[in-house]
Amino acid sequence: MPKIVLYGVDPSPPVRACLMTLRALNVEFEYKVLNLQGGEHMQPEFLKKNPLHTVPVLEDDGKVLTDSHVICTYLIQKYGGQKDKALYPADLYERAIVDQKLYFDCGVLFTKLRAVTIHIFNATGPSKVPQDKIEAITEAYDFLEKFLQTNEYITGKNVTVADICCIATVTSLAFHPLDSSKYPKTTAWIKKMQQLPFYSPNEKGATELITFINAHLKQFS
Numbered sequence: 768m769p770k771i772v773l774y775g776v777d778p779s780p781p782v783r784a785c786l787m788t789l790r791a792l793n794v795e796f797e798y799k800v801l802n803l804q805g806g807e808h809m810q811p812e813f814l815k816k817n818p819l820h821t822v823p824v825l826e827d828d829g830k831v832l833t834d835s836h837v838i839c840t841y842l843i844q845k846y847g848g849q850k851d852k853a854l855y856p857a858d859l860y861e862r863a864i865v866d867q868k869l870y871f872d873c874g875v876l877f878t879k880l881r882a883v884t885i886h887i888f889n890a891t892g893p894s895k896v897p898q899d900k901i902e903a904i905t906e907a908y909d910f911l912e913k914f915l916q917t918n919e920y921i922t923g924k925n926v927t928v929a930d931i932c933c934i935a936t937v938t939s940l941a942f943h944p945l946d947s948s949k950y951p952k953t954t955a956w957i958k959k960m961q962q963l964p965f966y967s968p969n970e971k972g973a974t975e976l977i978t979f980i981n982a983h984l985k986q987f988s
């Protein structure tokens with residue numbers, strides 16, 4: 768079995784997506800927790816692995832991969848058993864729809880979260896989060912509710928890696944709570960995801976991040 772190493776921190780949604788994928792695949796790995804506040808991700812040794820200085824980073828037998836979406840799909844293709852392969856379907860069209868929602872996570876959901884956290888985890892110090900950046904999250908919830916109108920999961924009737932990546936980000940937006948009467952499908956999807964056997968690695972980190980963001984919002988209110 769090749770040696771798999773994941774570099775990350777629990778509060779990071781993309782790291783949690785990788786942790787859930789590894790759990791779903793039942794793959795053994797070493798988890799190296801970085802001290803981001805101490806600048807460990809800015810050290811030359813880490814920058815050699817990822818010049819973007821972001822986590823997660825995966826090493827598989829010494830080969831380096833960055834970006835959670837790339838890491839998760841790679842892991843499924845390389846280590847997934849027959850049943851796990853459905854997480855990233857082989858059919859070209861089905862796969863394209865999964866990719867589309869992975870890009871949605873990266874380009875829409877995570878971008879909206881980052882527009883908030885940039886004011887918190889800022890090298891020049893924390894600052895007040897503009898209210899419009901928080902309100903903008905509503906648009907992401909609107910999109911999700913539309914995706915889930917006729918689908919049980921983000922891309923259809925089966926759970927895929929798109930659900931894994933999106934749930935990690937969506938549960939990190941809970942400082943701007945969803946109104947379950949306005950978003951019944953999204954609320955049901957979140958509950959369903961939370962019951963899946965591989966979900967548990969998301970819990971602690973999401974709670975830590977939300978607690979941290981809420982404390983920041985209170986401090987600057």
Ligand SMILES: N[C@@H](CCC(=O)N[C@@H](CS)C(=O)NCC(=O)O)C(=O)O
Pocket residue numbers: 778779780781808819820821822823833834835836873
């Ligand atoms: N698209 C990337 C985003 C990774 C990312 O931005 N990670 C954040 C933590 S959530 C990070 O490492 N930030 C530290 C930095 O930018 O210096 C992914 O999915 O892996």
